Amino acid sequence: MQYHVDGELVAREDATVHVEDRGFRYGDAAFETCRAYGGEVFAWDRHLRRLENTCETLGMPEAVPADLALRVAETLDANDLADAYVRVSVTRGVQPGKLTPREEVDPTVVVQVKPLPRGGTDGEPVWDGHATVQTVKTRRVPSAAVPADAKTHNYLNGIMARLELRRVANEGYQPDEALLRDVDGNLQEGTTSNVFFVDDGTLHTPTTGELLPGITRELVLELAADESFPVETGRYDVDDLRDADEAFLTNTTWELRPIETVDGLQVGTGPVTALLQRLYRKRVEARCY
């Protein structure tokens, strides 16, 4: 396996960053997780836009290299991968040991890939089964502390949430996604996913602003709008999700993943989720995004 580091293809074992790189020192880096289907990165333009937006938010608007798509393509080619997971990171690079960032940035750019099952209408999901989710005590970092629309290497908030799942493991029940609320108790998102639910024939998902605007989330909302399906974004509490008729999580690798249980309570899938899954897979097949 080869990765792309700082402009060069290198063997995976040699893919390193310096300990003075701010990406290591402070998690001072933007990233995107993408998925390639048949050699093509799905929704690349949207990922690129969000990556640029994160870098802008982090005060390094010029950090994303112009040839990033090429670097990704080279990495996929070098590993002979068509169906793959792709992770792109852009750090603020090596700077002297001061917290205040310098204006001039020499970013470190890393592209990592690994094989994933084929997607599309005949594809298979990357997940083992429907999601079992658990609401946790850990609250989402408010946007006033770190802007919610920035996708960064500061991921301890999600890790603290996932660590809580260790404690609820019992009798073979092991939740696989933690659901975060904001400090006021409003439902926000999973640690690596957005959440949707269907109630009385309307599709609901929490409003962005305090959560990461997921790209799969955005596509699902567009699919629903195309079908003139009733959609509402708003503020919800955990009971709204628990009492829903159907619920699912979205992210780039999972696509749409039905939620089987919330805090041990059955929710499950249904016709709306199935329809949206089918429409999403068609988009994947048609490379339409």
Place this chain on the structure above:
Amino acid sequence: MQYHVDGELVAREDATVHVEDRGFRYGDAAFETCRAYGGEVFAWDRHLRRLENTCETLGMPEAVPADLALRVAETLDANDLADAYVRVSVTRGVQPGKLTPREEVDPTVVVQVKPLPRGGTDGEPVWDGHATVQTVKTRRVPSAAVPADAKTHNYLNGIMARLELRRVANEGYQPDEALLRDVDGNLQEGTTSNVFFVDDGTLHTPTTGELLPGITRELVLELAADESFPVETGRYDVDDLRDADEAFLTNTTWELRPIETVDGLQVGTGPVTALLQRLYRKRVEARCY
């Protein structure tokens, strides 16, 4: 210069971590900044205890290696450094690309050093002048999101705060520390420092719980108690600091650094700050902590 990485002394330019290291990927790492005076790390036991506490909070209680003090000493020796800055990081190591951490941890341990001026009663401060601090819009990450007592590589909250200082720079006025409030507006701490002020003969500093319990902060509180000086920890707003008779910041490298201005308003130093500085320097001289 040589650094200590993963159990080995290596040339600074070869001091790297793998891109799959969780320290890089997620900022999933604990760290301490220490200061060596005359070849001895000041307050090592306190730093070690806090590092272990951070690792415990991050769900990797056994991650700190038993020989960490030795690794630090070897690094100082290898670079022939007696008066130095020492940064120790312990990451959760390389793990497969899942957010949920594995129970078994093979940590990556990094020791970085650089020369600092001699401290103690005849020493010189590492800072250029008294601090100019600015309160910023960025709020401190609440403890409900990431525990405040964990000192980690997730440092974007402080970086966002420091980035705001770019905007207030004018007519030669460039604040050098950003002051964070919590989401409710209570004064908390600087991005790399704790804050103290003296008002009507009493020393004040915000209560821990929502802020990092600084080791210099702790020592200063002990020094004041030893002198039977009136001390109060509590909740304060920015005006309390602006209206104070004296104010200063503390951290391991700065020690006690007087605050010249808050949001452009003069505060300045005075007899209490000077006394505490003198007592602190005596402790450094006596290796007493």
